[in-house]
Amino acid sequence: xxxxxxxxxxxxxxxxxxxxxxxxxxxxxxxxxxxxxxxxxxxxxxxxxxxxxxxxxxxxxxxxxxxxxxxxxxxxxxxxxxxxxxxxxxxxxxxxxxxxxxxxxxxxxxxxxxxxxxxxxxxxxxxxxxxxxxxxxxxxxxxxxxxxxxxxxxxxxxxxxxxxxxxxxxxxxxxxxxxxxxxxxxxxxxxxxxxxxxxxxxxxxxxxxxxxxxxxxx
Amino acid sequence: xxxxxxxxxxxxxxxxxxxxxxxxxxxxxxxxxxxxxxxxxxxxxxxxxxxxxxxxxxxxxxxxxxxxxxxxxxxxxxxxxxxxxxxxxxxxxxxxxxxxxxxxxxxxxxxxxxxxxxxxxxxxxxxxxxxxxxxxxxxxxxxxxxxxxxxxxxxxxxxxxxxxxxxxxxxxxxxxxxxxxxxxxxxxxxxxxxxxxxxxxxxxxxxxxxxxxxxxxxxxxxxxxxxxxxx
Numbered sequence: 147x148x149x150x151x152x153x154x155x156x157x158x159x160x161x162x163x164x165x166x167x168x169x170x171x172x173x174x175x176x177x178x179x180x181x182x183x184x185x186x187x188x189x190x191x192x193x194x195x196x197x198x199x200x201x202x203x204x205x206x207x208x209x210x211x212x213x214x215x216x217x218x219x220x221x222x223x224x225x226x227x228x229x230x231x232x233x234x235x236x237x238x239x240x241x242x243x244x245x246x247x248x249x250x251x252x253x254x255x256x257x258x259x260x261x262x263x264x265x266x267x268x269x270x271x272x273x274x275x276x277x278x279x280x281x282x283x284x285x286x287x288x289x290x291x292x293x294x295x296x297x298x299x300x301x302x303x304x305x306x307x308x309x310x311x312x313x314x315x316x317x318x319x320x321x322x323x324x325x326x327x328x329x330x331x332x333x334x335x336x337x338x339x340x341x342x343x344x345x346x347x348x349x350x351x352x353x354x355x356x357x358x359x360x361x362x363x364x
Numbered sequence: 365x366x367x368x369x370x371x372x373x374x375x376x377x378x379x380x381x382x383x384x385x386x387x388x389x390x391x392x393x394x395x396x397x398x399x400x401x402x403x404x405x406x407x408x409x410x411x412x413x414x415x416x417x418x419x420x421x422x423x424x425x426x427x428x429x430x431x432x433x434x435x436x437x438x439x440x441x442x443x444x445x446x447x448x449x450x451x452x453x454x455x456x457x458x459x460x461x462x463x464x465x466x467x468x469x470x471x472x473x474x475x476x477x478x479x480x481x482x483x484x485x486x487x488x489x490x491x492x493x494x495x496x497x498x499x500x501x502x503x504x505x506x507x508x509x510x511x512x513x514x515x516x517x518x519x520x521x522x523x524x525x526x527x528x529x530x531x532x533x534x535x536x537x538x539x540x541x542x543x544x545x546x547x548x549x550x551x552x553x554x555x556x557x558x559x560x561x562x563x564x565x566x567x568x569x570x571x572x573x574x575x576x577x578x579x580x581x582x583x584x585x586x587x588x589x590x591x592x593x594x595x
Contacts, residue, residue: 209475300405314450
């Protein structure tokens with residue numbers, strides 16, 4: 147196995163017929179560290195010499211997702227779907243080395259309805275919440291009770307009065323085709339406040355104190 | 365704030381993602397750290413660490429895969445994706461929460477993305493969509509093959525425009541025949557924002573909080589309009 151790893155950037159420029167690959171290459175054996183590479187493909191590319199190369203592809207629209215969402219199952223060649231063209235022969239891909247691919251999702255989920263809730267009270271067995279229908283915001287606010295057992299163990303520490311959560315109902319489809327109707331809760335996680343947020347809150351508190359003629363001890 | 369719209373057609377496969385371009389430290393974003401910061405469940409972090417391919421880390425690239433979320437972080441790019449439509453808002457909360465913590469991270473561009481694979485109704489074929497945008501007869505007059513049977517055809521339609529009410533610099537829409545489902549349409553929307561060179565993540569996060577729902581809510585009605593118009 148060729149130990150050389152490459153992270154390269156390929157720019158598929160609409161005005162160029164050939165994608166240009168530029169980026170960084172390194173040899174983990176310690177000789178040379180990172181070095182700049184610049185090559186065009188096909189022919190003479192640094193990638194041609196490195197079959198184990200790992201390439202991150204980029205387009206000009208840098209904020210698009212490049213792990214190709216509409217890639218065929220067999221990504222070694224680009225194919226024309228049969229419903230587009232009567233001929234289904236493979237087409238040669240213009241990409242020499244494939245980008246990292248998003249993992250196939252472990253399941254498919256078809257959302258039927260979703261609510262956002264705020265916990266209004268909690269007892270040992272259940273909690274009640276006010277619910278807003280996210281699927282159709284014209285629906286009136288509702289109130290519902292949930293058994294504590296419905297809360298995922300990892301979210302139990304978040305279950306308190308005022309906590310926000312989302313309640314989703316939908317069909318989950320597994321790779322073997324099994325479909326199940328599921329209802330699940332997920333509590334909203336609020337990370338620790340950053341320094342800027344704390345500072346902004348403190349400044350706002352000082353401003354409000356001044357406006358209402360209070361001091362910090364009031 | 366726009367909510368989810370469950371208009372027909374129903375996507376067979378869909379995903380949403382946030383892409384940030386800037387300067388990132390891939391080594392920081394480890395599952396246990398994310399759980400310690402209350403961004404994901406501890407059980408999710410443990411599962412990612414214990415699962416093959418659930419967690420890949422190197423100085424150049426980190427990949428964290430949970431059941432509902434995939435994060436890819438390189439030195440110049442952060443991508444968070446979910447294929448679970450019940451978690452689209454959770455994805456937004458995860459990213460805004462993360463970059464509240466990493467508030468000084470330089471972010472120069474952001475993309476709010478949606479990907480849909482939709483089964484086309486019997487009344488609308490890909491050929492009909494092709495016919496509306498790039499008829500084969502017109503293409504044939506430009507692209508001549510060696511054989512009489514060589515007929516050029518549309519593989520991808522990419523449009524750059526804007527969405528009413530969006531503060532994005534521009535909207536990219538890509539339409540292709542789906543390679544994942546039979547007789548399907550693939551539609552991708554990308555709302556692209558750029559920031560000043562020295563901008564911090566907080567500017568992008570303000571937009572993400574404000575525009576996420578409407579950006580995500582745009583793709584499905586757009587697909588429905590295209591399908592309807594190409595009947």
